[in-house]
Amino acid sequence: MPTEPAPRGSTESGLVERIYAARGGEILIAEAGQRVSLTDLLQMSRTASAQLRADGVRPGDPVGLVSENGLVFLRALLGxxxxxxxxxxxxxxxxxxxxHGYIDHLRRVLADSTMRHLVASSACLGVIRGHSADLPPVKVIDGDALPTTGPELTEPADIDSLAVIQYTSGSTRNPRGVVLSHRNVVAGLDAIVDGCALTETDVAGLWIPLFHDMGLFSTLAALSQGLRVVVWRPSTFVRQPAAWLQQFVHNGCTVTTAPNFFYDHLADDANRVPKDLDLSGWRLGLNGAEPVQASTVTRFQKAFTDRGLRPNVIMPVYGMAEATLAVTFPRPGARLSHLWLDRARTRDSSLVVLAEPGTPGARPLVAVGQAVRGVRVRIGGADGAEDHLGEIEITGTPVTSGYFQQPAGELFTMDGWLRTGDEGFVHGGELYIAGRTRNMVVIRGHNYYAEDVEAIVRDVPGVYRRRCAAVGEDHERGERLVVVVETAIESSDERQNLIGRIRSAISAELGQLDVTVQLMPPQSMPRTSSGKVQRAKVRHSAPPTT
Incomplete structure (x- = not known):
């Protein structure tokens, strides 16, 4: 892919200075009905800063922040x-x-980050303080009690000093702290703004957790442009997708960002959305953080076209915390590009082999665009050629220098490009994601992507909300495939029928494989905060149903 120009504007100012440069801007916390101007938010955060200094926080100290979406999070973050x-x-x-799982996660993060201070909202304080004996020593500060008026403090930050340590969600490994300097973050926000073509007429509507890189940097990007930002808690959307969509429209929102399952849930709930709800103002819906499904895009568009939804609202994107979120974006409003890939022949040759739609063994893949400003993308071993399957590697101003207090190891190539751990290829000038290099099961010498198996299983009738995960299991005769599926079916006979249908569907697409199927109740599969399946935990949490 071609080299992209440097980010627009100067990056010789810190993150806070970039936000100060914005004109206007407003935050609306939907559930509480709280409306605060960006000017007032910044003033309150300066007051919070003075209190943090009084509590012993020094420049350069890592400070934890545990809070649900809301003003407490934003005020403490900027403070x-x-x-x-x-x-x-x-x-x-x-x-x-x-x-138990939360405290174990928090314990590992506190130990890794060596932080001495942790700001927590009142809603989260009870859990943390109630298990303080299980945690490393840390001073816990009540985020709700931080003053909003009084003495103020602003400490200028060097452009190359750390701004954020973003801990990975743990979907592929134990959480590790991605270090991001002010330079990284400012360049990353510019990339998001340019990639989305944000203007002062846009209104951002966001429900993704603010502690997640997608929620955090999407919100900061909107604030850096002085936009009006409407923030919900994740539970508001998850519990009532149709009601959330009505709020999104009534608040005049034009842009949102979410994983693929968000669009599935809305399509599932389409019959509960009023027929006269006008969706024509919805300009852009970024789709990322998990594999983008072509079937989801088609189903979503079909479900809401009669309510004025614009063509090509969904914008499939590729990103990661290690790049301050954005890596590749298509042009906003561009028509969806997708193809069918012959996975077996592509695996064998490492060269892209296309297939006719619906061909057994083939899988549809969605393009995720071109490199955003300030980022360069290449396929390892491809020497710049298209249609070569390999690991995706990235470099550029928004890209991290590594993980907090950990050696680089194999994270970077010999010439300094970050190895993403994702496999993909470039076709027609656009990037396609084939899957995680580590999400493969090797059976009798053949590699099978977890994403391929899941794409087959999720559409089998009886699978709850298309929730499934494919993992490998060591066996005395080699690795075997285990498919874990959520289902609401309770009858023993019907459950056995579902297992048979799943095995048949996999065999029809991928050949005769020895597949173990395990069924779980709805909402029980371990997932990260962004909704991605935690495959490392899935195998151990499923009952031994075969």
Missing amino acids: ILHCGAVAVPLATPSAMGGV
């Missing part, structure tokens, strides 16, 4: 930055699926 410290957004207890 940490005003104090010259490093913001470390962390998952909330409700996002981890159980107190």
Whole structure:
């Protein structure tokens, strides 16, 4: 892919300075009905900064932040930055699926980051303080009690000093802290703004957790442009997708960003959305953080076309915390590009072999555009050629220098490009994601992508909300394929029929494989805060149903 120009504007100012440069701007916290101007938010954060300094926070200190979406999170985040410290957004207890798992996660993050201070909202304080004996020593500060008026503090930050440590969600490995300097973050926000073609007429509507890189940097990008930003808690959308969509429209929102399952849930709930709801103002819906499904895009568009939804609202994108979110974006409003890939022949040759739609063994893939400003993308071993399958590698101003207090190891290539761990190829000038290099099961010498198996299984009738995961299991005769599926079916006979249908569907597409199928109740599969399946945990959490 071609070299992209440097990010627009100067990056010789820190993150807070970039936000100060915005004109206007407003935050609306939907559930609470709180409306605060960006000017007032920045003033409150300066006051919070002074209190953090009084509590012992020093420039350069990593400071944890545990809060649900809301003003407490935003005020504390900017207060940490005003104090010259490093913001470390962390998952909330409700996002981890159980107190024991949450405390274990928090313990590992606290130990890795060596932080001395942790700001927590009142709603999260009870869990943290109630398990303080299980955690490394840390001073816990009540985020709700941070003053909003009084003495103020602003500590100028060097452009190359750390701004954020973004801990990975743990979908592929134990959480690790992605270090992002002010230079990284400012360039990353510029890339998002340019990639989305944001203007002052846009209104951002966001429900993704603010502690997640997608929620955090999408919100900061909107604020850096002085936009009006409407923020919901994730539970508001998850519990009532149709009602959330009505709020999105009534608040005049034009842009949102979410994983693929968001669009599936809306399509599932389409019959609960009023027929006269006007969706014509919805300009852009970024789709990322998990594999983008062509069937989801088609189904979503079909479900809401009669309500004025614009063509090509969904914008499939590729990003990661290691790049301050954005890596590749298509042109906003561009027609969806997709193709069918013969996976077996492509695997064998490492060269892209296309197939006719619906061909057994083939899988549809969606293009995720070209490199955003300030980022370069290449396929390892391709020497710039298209249609060569390999690991995706990236470099550029928004890209991290590594993980907090960890050696680079194999994270970077010999010439300094970051190895993403994702496999893909360039076709027609656009990037396609084939899957994670580590999400493969090797059976009798053949590699099978977890994403391929899941694409087959999720459409089998009886699979709850298309939720499934394919993982490998060591066996005395080699690795075998295990498919874990959520289902609401309770009858023993019907469950056995579902298992048979799943095995038949896989065999029809991928050949005769020895497949173990395990069924789980709805909402029980381990997932990250962004909705991605935690495959490392899935195998151990499923019952031994075969």
